Amino acid sequence: MKKEIVFLVGPTASGKTETAFFLAKKINAEIVSCDSMQVYRRMDILTSKPSLLLRDSLPHHLINVVPIDKEYDVSCYRRQAVKKIKEVIKKGKVPLCVGGAGLYMSILIDGIFPHCPADEGLRKRLYRQGQVRGSGYLYGKLKEVDPEAALKIHPHDKRRIIRALEVFFIKGKPISYFQKRRRGLADKYRIRILCLDMPRSELYAQINRRVNEMFSRGIIAEAEMLLEQKISKTASYAIGLKELKGYFDGMYSLSEVKEKIKQNTRLYAKRQLTWFRKDKRIEWVSVKGKDTPRRVAGRIYGMLMGHKQKV
RNA sequence: GCCGAGGUAGCUCAGUGGUAGAGCGCGGCCCUGAAAAGGCCGGCGUGGGGGGUCCGAUUCCCUCCCUCGGCA
Numbered sequence: 001m002k003k004e005i006v007f008l009v010g011p012t013a014s015g016k017t018e019t020a021f022f023l024a025k026k027i028n029a030e031i032v033s034c035d036s037m038q039v040y041r042r043m044d045i046l047t048s049k050p051s052l053l054l055r056d057s058l059p060h061h062l063i064n065v066v067p068i069d070k071e072y073d074v075s076c077y078r079r080q081a082v083k084k085i086k087e088v089i090k091k092g093k094v095p096l097c098v099g100g101a102g103l104y105m106s107i108l109i110d111g112i113f114p115h116c117p118a119d120e121g122l123r124k125r126l127y128r129q130g131q132v133r134g135s136g137y138l139y140g141k142l143k144e145v146d147p148e149a150a151l152k153i154h155p156h157d158k159r160r161i162i163r164a165l166e167v168f169f170i171k172g173k174p175i176s177y178f179q180k181r182r183r184g185l186a187d188k189y190r191i192r193i194l195c196l197d198m199p200r201s202e203l204y205a206q207i208n209r210r211v212n213e214m215f216s217r218g219i220i221a222e223a224e225m226l227l228e229q230k231i232s233k234t235a236s237y238a239i240g241l242k243e244l245k246g247y248f249d250g251m252y253s254l255s256e257v258k259e260k261i262k263q264n265t266r267l268y269a270k271r272q273l274t275w276f277r278k279d280k281r282i283e284w285v286s287v288k289g290k291d292t293p294r295r296v297a298g299r300i301y302g303m304l305m306g307h308k309q310k311v
Numbered sequence: 312g313c314c315g316a317g318g319u320a321g322c323u324c325a326g327u328g329g330u331a332g333a334g335c336g337c338g339g340c341c342c343u344g345a346a347a348a349g350g351c352c353g354g355c356g357u358g359g360g361g362g363g364u365c366c367g368a369u370u371c372c373c374u375c376c377c378u379c380g381g382c383a
Contacts, residue, residue, distance in 0.1 A: 012347075037347055047347080073344045103346050110343085118344050152341090157350040160342075167344095179343060200338095232345095239347045263336080268347055274340060 002190045003089050006304065007097045007105060009034070009276060010196030011269035013206045015293055017050045019196065020098040021058060022297035027096070027304065030059040030088045032081055034099025034108070037238050039066045039077070042226065045219045046240045048210065061088075069230045074107050075117065081108055085185070102275030109191055111184030116167050126162045141165060146174035194300050195276050198287045204266055211262045220244065239264050 006029065008020050024031055033039070037047045041064045050060055061084040066072050081104075085095040097108065130138045138161045143150040145168050153160045167175040185191065198206075223244040226235075236242065240261050247257040276282055283303060287296055 035347085036345090071345075074346075075344045078344090101346065103342075107343065112343055114344095116344075154341080154350055157342090159345075159349045163344075175343085182343070234345050234348085237345065237348055241347090264347080266337095270338080271340095271342095271346090275342080275346090278341090 002188065004190045004192065005085060005095045005097065005185060007034070007109075007191065007193040008196070008300070009098075009100060009102070009105060009193060009282075011203060011272040011276075012100050012265060013048075013210045013269070014196040014198060014203060015206075015287060015296065016098050016100065016196060017048070017054070018293035019296045019300070020096055021050070021054050022294045023300055024058055024096050026297060026301045027094050028092075029094040029096035030091075031061065032084050032088065032095050032097045033060060033062040034081070034097045034101055034104050035062075036072065036077070036101050036104060037235070038063045038099075039072055040064075040068050040235050040238075041066065042068055043222070043235065043238060043241070045214050045217050045222045046226075046238055048214070068226060068235050069232050071232045072234045073118065074103060075112060075114075077104050078107050078112055082185070100272050102272060102279075105193070106279070107184070109184045109186045109193075111182030113178035113182050116171055116178070119166055119170060122166050122169060123162055126165055127158070130158060130162075138162065138165065146176055148176035149174055149179075152176075191281070192304060193279065193282045194285050194303065195282045196287050196296070197284050198289075202289060203269060207265050207269065208262055211258060211265060214240065214261075215258065220247075224248070239268060 006023075006027070008016055008023065010016050020031055023029070031050075035047070037043060038049050039062055040047070049063055054060070055063070062077070062080055065080065066076075081097070085097070085108075088095040097105070099105070126138060136155065138158070139150065139153075139155040142153070142161050142164055146164055149164045153164065155161075164175040167173075167178065171178070219240060223241055226241065227245060227248065243252070243257050243260045243264065246252050246260070247254065252260060285296065285300055285303070
């Protein structure tokens with residue numbers, strides 16, 4: 001019998017953290033975070049990490065594992081997460097992967113094509129070529145070396161065009177060739193994916209509440225402290241941090257940054273939902289206004305026990 | 312009460328006698344080493360209400376309502 005891994009996902013501010021806590025207690029799980037920003041130390045308020053109280057009474061893995069000045073990406077995450085998941089299973093517990101990063105989830109479940117890390121130098125060179133020789137140049141080049149990938153990538157999507165070219169130049173084979181070869185956890189484990197869902201207006205109200213709370217908890221001081229030091233490119237893209245930088249630089253007033261953060265969080269939540277909707281393996285858990293995290297966890301427990309869905 | 316300005320998308324506003332746009336917002340989508348990132352698509356509308364002129368009114372005229380300034 002294959003061991004089971006449970007994913008609890010959902011848009012930001014949908015209540016994953018608390019729900020996961022109660023669910024973990026019920027199913028004898030340890031939590032493995034599935035989040036690209038909570039890995040960073042000292043970004044606590046900014047990323048709404050689970051409280052110390054929660055973390056003290058239940059193991060939460062992959063939170064606070066990277067210093068703020070280090071770059072981080074999907075493959076780092078995958079390496080660390082797979083290791084943790086195996087450890088948890090070895091202890092006889094259930095890994096409960098909790099987070100909102102759709103790509104991170106997919107990379108765990110479905111795999112990644114390995115051995116082609118980013119090459120910043122090459123990227124810079126390609127980027128500059130694109131600047132000098134016009135926007136269509138890089139895309140044209142991609143069409144030559146990898147027509148299949150070019151078909152999938154929009155001509156304006158510089159980031160993906162450059163990545164595809166990068167892979168081609170480093171490995172000598174097109175990225176579309178590698179993308180077909182991925183093996184993930186789904187081969188070896190039973191996977192259940194639960195996604196928290198609530199009416200959009202309620203979710204947005206929740207987001208607004210959370211952002212206001214961040215301000216009263218001291219997000220400004222935290223951001224100020226972080227921006228004083230050397231900070232990696234990846235960490236600097238956290239919602240809240242980039243907006244507050246604008247506030248410190250005098251670009252926005254206090255109420256404008258607040259709004260900006262709320263809005264960018266909404267857009268982020270919308271993108272997350274698009275990602276999850278596409279994944280047909282997901283089992284949706286609708287959350288209503290009056291539901292407490294404990295009750296939602298109870299409902300999920302019922303779903304998990306009720307029928308063993310194979311993935 | 313009088314004078315002036317104005318009521319067009321969720322918001323701020325353009326424009327035209329042939330049933331309307333822009334920015335922001337909002338919605339949908341894509342995604343394999345920056346993913347809290349990056350990219351694509353979509354106008355979502357009782358043109359304040361009512362009447363009139365006209366083949367045809369959001370546009371011109373009348374009237375009422377509302378908002379904002381000034382004078383009382």
